[in-house]
Amino acid sequence: MLGFADRVVIGDTAQPHTLEKLRMDMELSDIDGRVSVVRLAGRLDAAGAERIGLRFTAGVVAQARPALVDLSGVSFIASMGIRLLISSAKGLKAKGATMVLYGAQPMVQDVLEQAALDQILDIVASEADALARLAG
Numbered sequence: 001m002l003g004f005a006d007r008v009v010i011g012d013t014a015q016p017h018t019l020e021k022l023r024m025d026m027e028l029s030d031i032d033g034r035v036s037v038v039r040l041a042g043r044l045d046a047a048g049a050e051r052i053g054l055r056f057t058a059g060v061v062a063q064a065r066p067a068l069v070d071l072s073g074v075s076f077i078a079s080m081g082i083r084l085l086i087s088s089a090k091g092l093k094a095k096g097a098t099m100v101l102y103g104a105q106p107m108v109q110d111v112l113e114q115a116a117l118d119q120i121l122d123i124v125a126s127e128a129d130a131l132a133r134l135a136g
Contacts, residue, residue: 023051024040024041024042024044024047024048024049024052025040025041025052026039026041026055026056027039028059031068034065034066035065035131035134036063036065037067037068038056038067038068038069039070039073040052040071040073041074042073044074044077044078045076045078046078046080049080049084050080053084056088057084057087057088057091060091061088061091061092064092066092066098066134067088067097067099067100068099068127069099069100070102071102071103071105071108072104072105074104074105075105075107076108077108077112082112082117085101085117085121086121098122099122100121100124100134101117101122101124101130102124102130104123
């Protein structure tokens with residue numbers, strides 16, 4: 001028998017989801033101390049944005065250097081996640097730096113495009129494309 005930690009029931013349909021898929025995780029690194037790299041995994045919804053918001057802002061905006069955000073592990077994005085990305089990008093821009101998003105899964109990419117985020121932020125397919133965008 002599965003316990004709550006092993007299975008989450010959504011609506012009437014019992015679909016197993018590990019809690020890992022329902023949470024938001026963030027890994028922060030850098031490239032030669034010149035570019036911040038943030039790798040996100042999970043759901044960037046209200047709970048996810050709240051979970052990583054302070055660390056994301058401190059790791060990206062406070063560094064005042066270009067940032068790459070890897071969205072390849074993000075399975076879902078909602079308005080609070082979009083708000084976090086926009087506010088961080090604006091904070092970086094005010095400090096003379098740029099943020100580039102890359103690697104979004106098709107569903108996440110569609111949401112970003114429907115929200116016209118691609119009109120506000122640089123969104124590219126791969127890390128190599130993101131680095132090229134920062135370079136020039």
